[in-house]
Amino acid sequence: MTEVVVSVRDLSKRFKLYANPWHRVVEWLTLGRARCHEDFWALTGIGFEVARGECLGIIGVNGAGKSTLLKILSRALHPTGGRFEVRGRLVSLLELGTGFHPELTGRQNIFQSARLLGFPADYVRQRLPAILDFAQIGEFIDQPVKQYSSGMFVRLAFSLFAHVDPDVYIVDETLAVGDVFFQQKCFERFRELRRRGCTILFVSHDMEAITHLCDRAILLSGGKLVAQGDAATVVHDYFALMGQTFAPSTPAVGFLGEGGTGNLTEIPPEVRHQLQQMLPAEAHAATGTRTSEIVGFAVSEGSGRPTWSIVSGEALKFWYLIEAKTAVADLNVGIHFYDRRGILVYAVGSINAGTTLPPLQAGERILCAITVTLAVQPGAYTLLIQTGGLTDGSPEPGLLHDRLQGLPPLVVTARSGPWAPFYGLARLPTDVAWSTAS
Amino acid sequence: MVVNLWRYRSFILRNAASDIRYRYAGSAAGILWHVINPLAQILIYTLVFSQLMELRLPGTVAVGAFALYLCAGILPWTAFSDCVLRGANAFIDNATYLKKLPIPEQVFVAQSATTATLSLGVSMALLFVVSLVTGGVVGAAWLGVPLVLVLLQGFGFGLGLIGSTLNVFLRDVGQALAIGLQLWMWVTPIVYVEQILPARLQALVTYNPAYPFIDALHRMVVQGAWPPAWEWPMMIAWAAGTPLVGYLVLRRLRPEIRDAI
Numbered sequence: 001m002t003e004v005v006v007s008v009r010d011l012s013k014r015f016k017l018y019a020n021p022w023h024r025v026v027e028w029l030t031l032g033r034a035r036c037h038e039d040f041w042a043l044t045g046i047g048f049e050v051a052r053g054e055c056l057g058i059i060g061v062n063g064a065g066k067s068t069l070l071k072i073l074s075r076a077l078h079p080t081g082g083r084f085e086v087r088g089r090l091v092s093l094l095e096l097g098t099g100f101h102p103e104l105t106g107r108q109n110i111f112q113s114a115r116l117l118g119f120p121a122d123y124v125r126q127r128l129p130a131i132l133d134f135a136q137i138g139e140f141i142d143q144p145v146k147q148y149s150s151g152m153f154v155r156l157a158f159s160l161f162a163h164v165d166p167d168v169y170i171v172d173e174t175l176a177v178g179d180v181f182f183q184q185k186c187f188e189r190f191r192e193l194r195r196r197g198c199t200i201l202f203v204s205h206d207m208e209a210i211t212h213l214c215d216r217a218i219l220l221s222g223g224k225l226v227a228q229g230d231a232a233t234v235v236h237d238y239f240a241l242m243g244q245t246f247a248p249s250t251p252a253v254g255f256l257g258e259g260g261t262g263n264l265t266e267i268p269p270e271v272r273h274q275l276q277q278m279l280p281a282e283a284h285a286a287t288g289t290r291t292s293e294i295v296g297f298a299v300s301e302g303s304g305r306p307t308w309s310i311v312s313g314e315a316l317k318f319w320y321l322i323e324a325k326t327a328v329a330d331l332n333v334g335i336h337f338y339d340r341r342g343i344l345v346y347a348v349g350s351i352n353a354g355t356t357l358p359p360l361q362a363g364e365r366i367l368c369a370i371t372v373t374l375a376v377q378p379g380a381y382t383l384l385i386q387t388g389g390l391t392d393g394s395p396e397p398g399l400l401h402d403r404l405q406g407l408p409p410l411v412v413t414a415r416s417g418p419w420a421p422f423y424g425l426a427r428l429p430t431d432v433a434w435s436t437a438s
Numbered sequence: 439m440v441v442n443l444w445r446y447r448s449f450i451l452r453n454a455a456s457d458i459r460y461r462y463a464g465s466a467a468g469i470l471w472h473v474i475n476p477l478a479q480i481l482i483y484t485l486v487f488s489q490l491m492e493l494r495l496p497g498t499v500a501v502g503a504f505a506l507y508l509c510a511g512i513l514p515w516t517a518f519s520d521c522v523l524r525g526a527n528a529f530i531d532n533a534t535y536l537k538k539l540p541i542p543e544q545v546f547v548a549q550s551a552t553t554a555t556l557s558l559g560v561s562m563a564l565l566f567v568v569s570l571v572t573g574g575v576v577g578a579a580w581l582g583v584p585l586v587l588v589l590l591q592g593f594g595f596g597l598g599l600i601g602s603t604l605n606v607f608l609r610d611v612g613q614a615l616a617i618g619l620q621l622w623m624w625v626t627p628i629v630y631v632e633q634i635l636p637a638r639l640q641a642l643v644t645y646n647p648a649y650p651f652i653d654a655l656h657r658m659v660v661q662g663a664w665p666p667a668w669e670w671p672m673m674i675a676w677a678a679g680t681p682l683v684g685y686l687v688l689r690r691l692r693p694e695i696r697d698a699i
Contacts, residue, residue: 015697021608075540078693092538099539101453103460112452116539 002051004087005168005199006073011082013043013068013223042068043223046082052167053197057210057217057231059238064220066203070170073201088167091117093158100157102146106137109145110160119164127163134159134185162189169193172203187213207235207309207411208378235413239308242408267319267367268304275321275367285403292328292360292387292401296321299410309411313421315373316410322368322387324360328401329389331357333368336384337376337410345376345425349388375427378414383407439685442542450545454552476513476561480568483508495631495660502572503660509565510659511628511652514587517558518594518648519619524550525598526605526612533699543688543695547602551595558587569659577662583655586665589677590651596680603688606695626652647676 016037018024023036043065050056060066071077073084074092099113110131114124124131132141135156137148145153171190190213194200204210210217210231217234219227219241227237267275275296284293298319301307310316320333334349350357350368360366386403415421422430443450462471484505495503528546535541562583570576605611623629626648632640643649650672654665688695 016694024607071538074538076536076538077696080693099535101456103456112449116449116541 004049005052005054006048006050006056006084006086006201008049008073008084009047009082011043011046011069011072011084012041012080013065013072013077014080015040015042041223043072043079046220046225048218048225048228050168050199050201052199053194054216055194055200055202055214057214057234058201058203058220059205059207059210059217059234060220061242065223066220067172068223069220070172070201070203074170086168089118090168090170091161091164091166092170093161093172100145100153103144105143106135106141106145106148106156110156113157113160114164117164117166123164131159131163134162134189158186162186162193165196165198167199169198169200170203171200206380207238208380208413211235211413232413235309235411236307239408239411240306242308268300270306271298271300271304271317271319274298274306275319279404283404283406285405288386288400288402290325290402291389291399292322292324292331294320294385294387294402294404295323295365297385297404308408309413310374311415312378312412313373313375313415313427315371318370318372318385320368320370320385320387321365322360323365324362326362327360329359331360331366332388332390333357333370334384334386334388335370335372336386337372338382338384339376339425340380343425345381346372347384348372351390374412375422376412377420377423377425378412380409380411382409439542439544439681439688443544443548446541446545446548449541450549450552453549454556457549457553458556472557472560473564476557477564477568479513480505480509480561480565483512484568484572502569502574506565506569506572506574507631507656507660508629509568510655511626513561513565514558514590514655515623515626515628515648515652517554517561517587518590518651519623520557521551521554521591521594522597522601522619523612523616524554525595526601526615528598529602529606529695529699530609530612536696536699543603543692544599544685547595547599547684551591551598554594555587555591558591559584562587565659575660575662579658579662579664582658582664586651586654586658586673589673592677593647593651593673593680596677596682596684599681599684600687603684603691603695606699607691622646622648627656628652647672650676 016024017040018037026034026036046065046069048056058066058069068077070092072079073086074090099116100109101112104112107128110128111121111124115121135141135152135158137152137156140148140152141156145156148156190200194213200213202210202214214231216229217231218225219234219237221241226241227234275298277296279295279297284290296319298306299308300317300319301310302315302317307316318335322331322333324331330351332349332351334347334352336347337345339345348370350370353370357366357368384403385407387401389399389401421427458472459469462469484502487504487508488502495507525547528550529536529543532546535546536543566576566580568574601611601615625643626646627635627643632643635643650665650669654669654673657663657665
């Protein structure tokens with residue numbers, strides 16, 4: 001029988017929006033009979049449970065209500081309706097360094113913050129060596145924290161949080177602190193906390209971290225809980241949701257035949273549906289001649305299901321529906337992958353790949369699919385999706401026709417296994433041979 | 439409310455102490471300014487009123503008596519007004535804490551009240567010393583001074599609590615309070631003696647909630663006499679009543695404070 005540590009039932013939060021602060025006074029004076037505000041429901045009907053020792057991921061786009069939910073759980077906001085219960089001591093990383101007084105020294109701040117979180121001084125004194133060792137700020141510990149670099153500040157705050165033992169932890173996007181070594185220490189620390197049976201609520205936009213660290217996840221959208229279940233499935237739902245927000249659901253583009261466009265004989269129905277959604281005007285970059293235009297775009301995995309995430313080493317199909325505005329003789333359809341540091345990992349066009357697309361007349365359409373095996377390291381990638389043409393017979397695809405912008409990031413997750421299949425930016429074709437030497 | 443304040447007592451005291459310690463941070467004399475400032479104020483009043491203007495308190499011939507009278511009123515009033523005004527801004531100034539930590543709201547008002555009270559303690563101790571040195575009437579009644587000061591600051595805490603809650607929703611409250619306190623100071627006999635008022639106003643002046651506090655201080659510091667019996671229940675009522683009202687207002691609006699801040 002697992003013990004439920006966090007239970008949330010039918011939780012809702014309303015913010016009253018007043019156009020003018022005096023409207024509130026009018027409501028007070030009329031004892032609420034005059035209604036001068038608009039309600040904004042940041043959360044409605046949220047319900048979930050977390051068992052002891054479980055790690056729950058909370059995901060959703062910005063404004064979905066994640067922070068509001070966490071603030072309610074850490075009792076910094078009062079809910080409007082519903083109930084929640086947290087058994088035991090809860091510590092929230094939302095509070096990272098908020099309790100720090102700039103004029104107090106690092107050491108004094110550790111004691112003060114711990115006291116605010118409800119841990120007695122003796123408790124902290126015991127753990128002080130470990131905290132100081134973890135934070136690596138050396139002599140500065142007896143200097144006022146206003147003299148700290150922001151990195152030192154965050155490291156100190158984090159190591160305090162990492163060394164107290166609450167029953168429930170709330171972690172909000174804070175793993176992005178410090179250098180890579182510090183981050184690795186943080187992850188290690190989290191695994192240790194989990195082993196010790198600490199319950200963790202983890203909020204992040206890093207889907208890879210969610211799938212790795214969490215047992216289960218919940219997905220919030222517009223203040224509602226739209227999915228919950230095992231982390232990988234919910235992450236998938238998240239990307240499906242992002243794909244939907246990108247393409248509004250007004251089918252305005254008629255779909256012509258796909259014959260004669262290479263070997264594309266079957267189009268999965270979901271992909272067909274997505275290609276028929278008209279791209280909003282702002283999806284097209286201002287640059288480009290618009291000689292040809294991308295009128296539909298979709299990404300699908302091997303089974304044909306539209307997705308924006310993939311396990312490293314598997315293939316994705318990028319579907320382009322292109323319309324020629326004037327006659328195009330030398331169409332080039334391209335894709336670029338950039339990693340989170342902005343490094344171009346891979347770029348390819350139909351011409352580079354050795355496929356010559358047929359010339360198009362004005363108004364003619366073509367469906368083109370580029371399949372790429374994403375043998376790249378796990379992480380988020382941004383895409384450049386574009387069409388172009390050759391200029392003056394030059395071998396470089398120099399003339400940009402159309403480019404899509406505002407696409408969601410493509411997330412590559414790690415393959416599960418005892419070790420990574422490779423290290424570095426991307427996997428290069430590799431072969432290892434051996435024979436016993438005599 | 440009291441339970442929560444007690445639970446957070448060390449947070450309140452430490453923050454108040456660091457407020458005091460760092461108000462003059464960066465200056466060479468540092469914490470000494472807490473002594474220099476009130477001392478300078480006391481000495482200037484003494485010099486101006488007893489030597490230059492040669493004002494005499496009615497019924498006394500003592501040289502320093504008017505300066506003592508002035509200080510006995512103006513130092514506590516400054517602290518009281520500090521307590522109310524800083525208290526009224528306590529929620530707004532500590533918005534970062536309120537937004538993220540489950541600290542009870544009243545803690546921040548208590549913190550600013552404690553800061554004001556601590557520096558009041560310093561300035562009144564100085565006044566005591568100056569009074570000794572310049573030959574004022576120093577009697578057993580001085581023992582009652584700390585009690586009156588604490589009651590006065592309790593009154594200020596209550597007003598600060600009401601002010602800070604309303605100020606979250608209507609920022610005008612803080613500004614209006616500043617003007618209100620100025621007016622209030624001038625209708626209270628602090629820089630003047632109540633005997634100079636027309637008889638009609640003299641009868642009214644005792645209805646001023648601040649009057650019993652200031653009058654009690656005047657009697658104890660200047661005349662070495664205990665305040666009349668009726669002033670004690672009045673002071674206790676204000677010191678207990680306003681925090682209670684403040685708490686009720688806070689309890690009513692608490693769910694929305696952190697949303698609006």
